[in-house]
Structures are given as structure tokens and as C-alpha cells.
Amino acid sequence: MTMMRRAGIILLSLLLVIAVSACGYKKSMQHSDSDYGSRKPGDPKMQGLKAYGSTNTDAGQHDNAFFEYSSMLSNKIGSLNGVANGIVMLTDKNAYVAILLDWSAAGTKAKGGTDEQNNTGSNGGVFNADSGSPYSNPYTIVTPYNSFFTVMDHQNLSNELKQTIAKRIREESPMIQEVHISANMEFNNYFVRFASEAWAGRSLTPLVDTFNKVVQYEFDGAAERPAPITEPGHYSPQDWQLRKFNRR
Incomplete structure (x- = not known):
């Protein structure tokens, strides 16, 4: 065997090893919960029936x-x-999921950047970078400042992320009719208040009407908007700072 032919065989072998390794890595990422952004035909996360939404x-x-x-x-x-x-509420019909994002996985947002939170204030020793206030709102889980990340419209969340979440919900609660998922700021703040009542051992029955108003506005296009929780005031953003976070 000539030296050139031997070198060619070695090079071909190396290329095959690299190709197989790359293919294996790609499949591993597609199956993992570290990548929700591949959006390729046949992606394993999207196999089977759609598990989320209406x-x-x-x-x-x-x-x-x-x-x-x-x-x-x-x-x-x-x-x-x-x-x-994540905060999950179960009803007689559905599962509702409020999530906050931390960008520790790729592709959690279907489009757009991280433009809903301004976390620069911590560098200057303040909470609200726009007003200079050092105070946070102790009654909310997320605000436009120094928080984890929100996505105003649930339709802008990655379908792969929503499918992954919905499948996990249905694994444990197979009788659930629908799974609805949102990373909206107000939705999260309402859900942490509902959860706080449960954590305190109090009944959620008095809150059913409020809960239905929140989920109907978020997922069913109801005209009546729930009273905002991220209220303008001493701790929170002013009215002009809140406008871009409310769809209507």
C-alpha cells in the first residue's frame, strides 16, 4: 500500500469519526432540555400529538x-x-403553567431578544435603573427590573419548550384536557399570589372567579383585563414603563 493511499484511508477514517460524533451530539442535543431551538422536521421533542394549547x-x-x-x-x-x-395549577379541566426563563437553554423564545427586563441597576446599586429607586416590590415574583425573564405573548415561547412542558404535565396528570403555558409578567405575578394562598394553607375557592378571569384573558382573548399586580408606585415601574408589557 502506498504512503498516499494509507494517508487517504486514515483521513477518511478521521472524517467518519468526526461525522458520527457530530451526528451523535446533534441527536443528544435534540433529545435534551438544553436546546428548544432546532425546529427541524422530525425533531424528537415534537413527535406525537401536540400536547399544549387549545x-x-x-x-x-x-x-x-x-x-x-x-x-x-x-x-x-x-x-x-x-x-x-414554574408554578402549575390544576383544574377540573386543564393545567395552567406560569414560567420564568433564565436563558440557561437555547431557543426558549421563538423570536426576539431579552428586551422585557432591565437588570443593569444591580451594577449601580439600585433596583429600578430608570427611576433610580433602590426598592423592589416584595409582593411580586417578577418585574421589569433585576428579575428573571418574561415573554409577554405566550405564542412567542418556543413550541419545543411548550411541548416539553406539556408532556411532563401529562405524564403525571393524563386526564388533563389541555395544558396552557405562559411566561407573561402579570400572569406570573398572579400565579405566585395564588400559590402563596395555597402555601399558607388557605382555600383557593374564593379566588376561582379571579383565576378564571386571569386565564381567560391570557389564553382565550377575553376583553376584561384583570387588575394589574405590577402596580405603578413606590416599588414598581411607573405607568409609562408598564405600557409595553401589557398587550391591550
């Missing part, structure tokens, strides 16, 4: 008779790469 045309799908906080499911969703916090 699956029927029932006009009363968000008229829930009761709701309850699920600690187990909240921890399960909060442990996913890319998710900083």
Missing part, C-alpha cells in the same frame, strides 16, 4: 369549577433547563 372548540374551556396548586408538578417544570421557576 385542543377543542369548547367555548367554556376556561370556565374552571376549581383550581389547586401542584407542588410536585411545579418542581418538575422548574427543574427544566431554561426555566428559572
Whole structure:
């Protein structure tokens, strides 16, 4: 065997090893919860039926008779790469999931950048970089300042991320009709208030109407907007700072 031919065989072998390794890495990433952005045909995360969002045309799908906080499911969703916090509420019909993002995984947002939070204030020793206030709002889990990240419109979340979350919910609660997921700021702040009532051992029954109003506005296009929780004032952004975070 000539030296040139031997060198060619060695080079071909190396290229095959690299190709196989790259293919294996790609498949590993597609199966992992570190990449929600590949969006390729046949992606393993998207196999099977769509597990999230509306699956029927029932006009009363968000008229829930009761709701309850699920600690187990909240921890399960909060442990996913890319998710900083998860709060899961179960009803007689659906599962509703409020998430915050930490950008520890690729592709959690379908489009756009990280433009809803301004975390520069911590460098200057303030909380609100626009007003210079050092105070945070102790009654919310997320604000436009020094917080984990939100996405105003749930349709701008990665479909792969939503599918991954919904599948995990359905693994534990197979009787759930629909799974609805949002990273909206106000939605998260409402959900942490609901969860706080459950953590304190108080009944959520008095809050059913408020809960339905929140989920109907977020997922069903209801005209009535729930009262904002991220209120303008001493701790929070002013009115002009909040406008871009409210869709209507």
C-alpha cells in the first residue's frame, strides 16, 4: 500500500469519526432540555400529538369549577433547563403553567431578544435603573427590573419548550384536557399570589372567579383585563414603563 493511499484511508477514517460524533451530539442535543431551538422536521421533542394549547372548540374551556396548586408538578417544570421557576395549577379541566426563563437553554423564545427586563441597576446599586429607586416590590415574583425573564405573548415561547412542558404535565396528570403555558409578567405575578394562598394553607375557592378571569384573558382573548399586580408606585415601574408589557 502506498504512503498516499494509507494517508487517504486514515483521513477518511478521521472524517467518519468526526461525522458520527457530530451526528451523535446533534441527536443528544435534540433529545435534551438544553436546546428548544432546532425546529427541524422530525425533531424528537415534537413527535406525537401536540400536547399544549387549545385542543377543542369548547367555548367554556376556561370556565374552571376549581383550581389547586401542584407542588410536585411545579418542581418538575422548574427543574427544566431554561426555566428559572414554574408554578402549575390544576383544574377540573386543564393545567395552567406560569414560567420564568433564565436563558440557561437555547431557543426558549421563538423570536426576539431579552428586551422585557432591565437588570443593569444591580451594577449601580439600585433596583429600578430608570427611576433610580433602590426598592423592589416584595409582593411580586417578577418585574421589569433585576428579575428573571418574561415573554409577554405566550405564542412567542418556543413550541419545543411548550411541548416539553406539556408532556411532563401529562405524564403525571393524563386526564388533563389541555395544558396552557405562559411566561407573561402579570400572569406570573398572579400565579405566585395564588400559590402563596395555597402555601399558607388557605382555600383557593374564593379566588376561582379571579383565576378564571386571569386565564381567560391570557389564553382565550377575553376583553376584561384583570387588575394589574405590577402596580405603578413606590416599588414598581411607573405607568409609562408598564405600557409595553401589557398587550391591550
